[in-house]
């Protein structure tokens with residue numbers, strides 16, 4: 327029975343655990359949602375104990391459903407919602423404040439002040455990111471400045487910072503290992519992606535004490551051993567990556583030029599750019615896709631903050647859907663004559679607009695607009711935003727001298743909860759005017775984490791051999807006439823321009 331891998335995917339709205347066997351077949355699955363906290367407009371928090379409790383519970387349940395015990399598992403892989411910031415007490419392991427989630431905008435004014443002070447180039451040139459509240463650095467400073475005694479405790483070495491991976495690792499190893507991996511580090515705005523180290527100038531800029539930071543390791547590496555009391559025995563931890571990077575691995579996007587896009591709460595498109603970082607002219611992020619043997623592979627990334635979250639809003643906020651799947655059925659019967667656009671800037675807009683202050687808007691409402699048109703507008707917003715990202719990506723890729731190659735071959739590999747919607751995937755292909763490939767294995771994020779853990783443990787083959795196992799479930803081919811597409815895209819861009827805060 328040995329030769330299994332346990333993969334943990336601690337996401338924004340739910341935690342999943344899966345057990346895979348030595349042939350990478352899924353043997354057991356468990357998933358749990360947990361509470362989202364919105365204490366003020368633009369704020370989003372998680373309770374770190376909820377993250378931890380759902381991880382332990384889903385791991386145990388996945389193992390039970392797979393019929394395996396700790397001794398049957400060769401290694402654990404961790405993947406996670408990125409940027410979300412946890413600061414905890416090293417003695418107790420307890421967080422000193424709620425986790426500030428990646429979507430949280432409370433540090434918008436700090437970032438704006440730093441931008442006005444001309445510090446954006448320092449951040450972007452070293453981290454590949456932008457001065458935006460999305461990333462961890464300003465969130466850490468907020469916790470230190472707004473929690474009693476936290477700054478002095480941090481400076482005295484009593485507090486630890488971690489993105490969610492690092493916090494979970496600390497807990498899994500009972501405080502023995504304070505580490506992260508290069509992909510998660512690359513999302514903090516404190517990590518120099520060119521030199522592969524925490525950057526003193528950025529630590530000064532954001533006022534973060536160096537002694538709080540985890541050690542940075544490869545994605546397939548020795549991350550220690552789990553506390554024997556947690557899962558019925560000690561298990562080696564050998565894989566780690568941020569969830570979008572894990573999905574890039576799970577989609578086997580190992581060749582420069584390959585692109586994947588994941589549709590969960592948000593949407594994240596990642597283009598593998600190989601061993602050399604490509605600097606975007608369109609405000610996309612340069613980031614680390616994965617790192618093996620100390621060698622980073624870089625990526626361009628476009629991040630959209632709200633994708634499936636707009637569907638959730640229709641369901642839980644407006645109560646016009648019974649479940650998320652109904653959105654596609656409604657969109658299919660929406661009135662084609664009504665041009666309704668939804669710009670779901672609930673927490674501002676991400677790439678390529680980066681406007682933390684703007685908020686959502688709906689255009690083109692008439693007396694005849696109903697829930698079908700709103701559902702269609704929410705799903706189409708995801709397609710239009712992907713189109714904005716892919717346009718920008720291809721521009722950057724060509725500017726880097728890759729005309730016609732790689733990303734020039736316009737195929738998008740998709741995954742995440744939303745890709746279950748055939749209507750949305752067809753509309754995506756139509757809006758992109760390019761094929762959209764949905765793989766047989768939709769849980770690519772957790773599969774990526776499993777692959778890293780199995781690769782790290784010497785159980786799974788090298789990336790080239792793993793790539794051969796990628797299998798297509800369905801290709802969506804564009805069918806929309808060009809004038810219709812162009813009119814729709816122009817309508818979307820007009821809606822965005824009317825939503826941006828700089829109007």
Ligand SMILES: Nc1ncnc2c1ncn2[C@@H]1O[C@H](COP(=O)(O)OP(=O)(O)O)[C@@H](O)[C@H]1O
Pocket residue numbers: 337338339340589590591592633634635636637638650651652653654742743744745746747
């Ligand atoms: N059939 C569907 N049609 C449209 N949206 C869907 C569908 N199924 C799930 N979703 C959306 O996908 C998201 C869940 O995807 P998931 O990958 O589990 O997200 P996350 O990892 O961010 O928690 C939810 O926001 C949900 O509204």
Ligand SMILES: O=P(O)(O)OC[C@H](O)CO
Pocket residue numbers: 336337338339406407408409428568569570590591592
């Ligand atoms: O948890 P997800 O799938 O919404 O992904 C969140 C991202 O990692 C945020 O950058």
